[in-house]
Amino acid sequence: MMRILAIVALVLPISCGRDCPPQTANGNVVAVESVALDKTAAPDETEESGLELVESVLVTDGSYKRVIGTVKNRSQNDYQFVTIKFATFDKSGAQRETVMAIMQSFGPDGVWKFESTSAPGDVVEHRFRELNGQL
DSSP: OHHHHHHHHHHHHHHTGGGSOOBOTTOOBOEEEEOOOOTTSSOOSHHHHSEEEEEEEEEEETTEEEEEEEEEEOSSOOEEEEEEEEEEEETTSOEEEEEEEEEEEEOTTOEEEEEOOOBOTTEEEEEEEEEEEEO
């Protein structure tokens, strides 16, 4: 019975497609706190660099929060490093920390599923701040 459950657990995330719940890098399922992307928080990065923030979500990861999401490289640039940063805020509106994610070797037409550094557990909102690529 244990072997069958292990096989089902490995197959399930592949078969659920886009309906899979968000997960951290270690595979833990996380709770989604916010799914709205405020594209007015910063200028569209696509025009200048070809890098585009497609989506971002604030999730609960144990006693911490993280921002997970997707960046698309719509250019023909082969970036050595790409960084993305978000400001995080508590329920009173006070800024808590800036969280970030870094990608090495991000090629043309690539898709990056990022996971930010940790933020305190009392964070309830995130705002996009910066998306940069180094050639």
